[in-house]
Amino acid sequence: MLIQALLVERFTQAVKKLGVENAPIPISKSTKAGFGDYQFNGAMALAKQLKKSPRDIAQLIVDAVDISDLAENCEIAGPGFINIHLSKSWLAAQLMLANADLRLNVSKQKSEKVVVDYSAPNLAKEMHVGHLRSTIIGDAVVRVLEFLGHDVLRQNHMGDWGTQFGMLLAHLSDKLADNQVASTALSDLEDFYREAKIRFDNEEGFADRAREYVVKLQGGDQQCLALWEQFIQVSVSHSEEVYKKLNVTLKNEHIMGESAYNDDLTPLVDDLMARGIAQEDQGAKLVFIPELADKEGKPAVYIIQKSGGGYLYSTTDLAAIRHRCGNLGAQRTLIFTDARQALHFKQTEIVARKAGYLTSEQSYQHCPFGMMLGKDGKPFKTRTGGTVKLADLLDEAVDRATSLLASRDLSHNESALANIAKTVGIGAVKYADLSKNRTTDYVFDWDAMLSFEGNTAPYLQYAYTRIRSIFRKAKVDLESQSAEIVISNDNESALAVKLLQFEETLIVLAKEASPHLLCTYLYELASLFMRFYESSPILKDEVTAEIKASRLSIAALSAKTIKQGLSMLGIDTLEQM
Numbered sequence: 001m002l003i004q005a006l007l008v009e010r011f012t013q014a015v016k017k018l019g020v021e022n023a024p025i026p027i028s029k030s031t032k033a034g035f036g037d038y039q040f041n042g043a044m045a046l047a048k049q050l051k052k053s054p055r056d057i058a059q060l061i062v063d064a065v066d067i068s069d070l071a072e073n074c075e076i077a078g079p080g081f082i083n084i085h086l087s088k089s090w091l092a093a094q095l096m097l098a099n100a101d102l103r104l105n106v107s108k109q110k111s112e113k114v115v116v117d118y119s120a121p122n123l124a125k126e127m128h129v130g131h132l133r134s135t136i137i138g139d140a141v142v143r144v145l146e147f148l149g150h151d152v153l154r155q156n157h158m159g160d161w162g163t164q165f166g167m168l169l170a171h172l173s174d175k176l177a178d179n180q181v182a183s184t185a186l187s188d189l190e191d192f193y194r195e196a197k198i199r200f201d202n203e204e205g206f207a208d209r210a211r212e213y214v215v216k217l218q219g220g221d222q223q224c225l226a227l228w229e230q231f232i233q234v235s236v237s238h239s240e241e242v243y244k245k246l247n248v249t250l251k252n253e254h255i256m257g258e259s260a261y262n263d264d265l266t267p268l269v270d271d272l273m274a275r276g277i278a279q280e281d282q283g284a285k286l287v288f289i290p291e292l293a294d295k296e297g298k299p300a301v302y303i304i305q306k307s308g309g310g311y312l313y314s315t316t317d318l319a320a321i322r323h324r325c326g327n328l329g330a331q332r333t334l335i336f337t338d339a340r341q342a343l344h345f346k347q348t349e350i351v352a353r354k355a356g357y358l359t360s361e362q363s364y365q366h367c368p369f370g371m372m373l374g375k376d377g378k379p380f381k382t383r384t385g386g387t388v389k390l391a392d393l394l395d396e397a398v399d400r401a402t403s404l405l406a407s408r409d410l411s412h413n414e415s416a417l418a419n420i421a422k423t424v425g426i427g428a429v430k431y432a433d434l435s436k437n438r439t440t441d442y443v444f445d446w447d448a449m450l451s452f453e454g455n456t457a458p459y460l461q462y463a464y465t466r467i468r469s470i471f472r473k474a475k476v477d478l479e480s481q482s483a484e485i486v487i488s489n490d491n492e493s494a495l496a497v498k499l500l501q502f503e504e505t506l507i508v509l510a511k512e513a514s515p516h517l518l519c520t521y522l523y524e525l526a527s528l529f530m531r532f533y534e535s536s537p538i539l540k541d542e543v544t545a546e547i548k549a550s551r552l553s554i555a556a557l558s559a560k561t562i563k564q565g566l567s568m569l570g571i572d573t574l575e576q577m
């Protein structure tokens with residue numbers, strides 16, 4: 001259900017009746033309870049055009065607009081706002097439609113082919129918190145896009161290639177020569193990397209061997225590739241473990257790492273050179289970008305091949321665009337990385353458009369995110385100042401949730417408790433991240449995220465189980481609740497309007513790639529549910545059978561919406577907790 005779009009349609013007709021075509025029809029959700037549910041605030045602009053006072057125009061529109069089926073009243077406020085109060089019977093009818101529908105009456109959009117590039121850890125190292133954000137924000141957007149009917153192609157653009165592999169392979173080959181197996185040698189990638197780096201910096205001859213390995217690897221040397229493959233395999237399985245713990249939908253088949261483009265790089269550079277888009281400059285090949293000139297008017301420089309012949313991150317990203325837009329037919333590409341890469345993607349897009357790898361119908365959207373900070377406001381680190389491994393962070397989340405639940409002293413058996421702790425702990429970490437506007441930095445705070453109060457996963461999970469328990473007590477099946485709904489007070493209608501704004505929220509989220517919109521929505525929904533439940537008791541004796549059934553239906557839809565919403569954030573719900 002798209003209330004706003006419906007209102008825009010009706011008001012467009014009304015404004016047409018005043019003789020104005022193509023006027024903007026600004027309809028928004030009202031921000032205050034007294035101002036109705038939606039507001040039209042286009043009268044002021046029309047007043048100038050029609051040379052009448054805004055309030056007169058507003059009155060003419062109110063007289064002309066045909067919305068008696070869905071609104072019980074339109075009042076003119078202030079200088080000429082039109083406050084629209086949706087009718088209780090219409091709201092009730094819409095709730096029943098949503099309740100009877102497995103998709104909660106969210107329709108499928110015209111399907112678009114969308115490439116979503118997310119997670120993309122660098123395999124030389126252990127996954128760290130920086131990749132948490134990309135992984136879970138990307139995954140939430142993917143789930144919403146799919147729910148809305150889009151054809152999503154996940155692309156895990158892993159950093160599995162580059163000069164640092166020379167050092168790693170030289171070190172690995174020594175370990176294997178020492179009779180270690182790869183999985184043992186690489187059981188801690190962070191340590192492994194550190195050791196290799198120390199040798200690279202200090203050990204006589206090691207740096208040269210590392211460089212030889214790079215040359216051999218790039219030259220396609222079989223032995224070297226076999227060693228590299230072992231490294232990649234172990235490293236990929238580390239990230240798979242993290243994905244599993246995190247409950248994200250990324251699978252092996254979505255990996256399309258940097259190395260997958262190796263064969264495309266030479267022809268790509270040749271193509272750009274042949275068409276005069278790139279040029280040679282001191283042995284390097286580059287594209288000048290006058291669109292991004294500096295203050296003196298000097299164009300930005302985008303290098304696609306180094307003077308020694310090596311290719312770069314940028315070359316691979318151009319090849320990726322060519323593959324995704326050309327071979328896969330992506331109409332839209334979304335890339336989730338931290339904000340520091342913004343300039344790179346801006347330049348990449350300009351070059352790709354110049355080259356025609358991206359057509360004007362194909363969009364390319366870098367979705368930047370801010371940093372995760374510690375409580376001290378500095379980049380999040382371990383107590384000793386090291387990078388925090390994602391796997392450790394997630395284990396700690398589950399541990400903390402376990403103690404939290406133990407302090408609540410609930411009678412669950414051990415395996416039930418472990419499952420609840422996992423669901424709450426992982427949910428809390430994910431939600432704390434997803435609920436923040438992605439473009440800003442945010443402070444990682446265990447206590448806040450594990451609180452049962454406020455905009456947190458535990459609060460929403462608890463709201464859900466609370467509704468579940470109402471149904472258990474009422475001995476009614478939540479899923480098959482389809483009674484006649486009658487909306488009898490303002491708290492019920494406020495909840496109803498919120499429930500019917502689910503689809504609107506998802507559509508804006510899909511457009512802006514911003515999952516926090518869904519978090520805010522769910523938090524508001526759960527809060528309105530709590531208020532509804534206080535003012536509209538369900539299980540009390542004095543409640544008649546009809547009213548009880550109606551309220552149970554509203555509660556059922558609330559629960560289903562919370563569950564569906566959380567599941568699109570990759571967060572599970574529990575029957576009991």
Ligand code: ARG
Nearest residue numbers: 117120121122157158159337
């Ligand atoms: N591996 C990169 C990093 O860790 C992210 C890759 C993002 N995707 C891309 N197409 N460049 O920063």
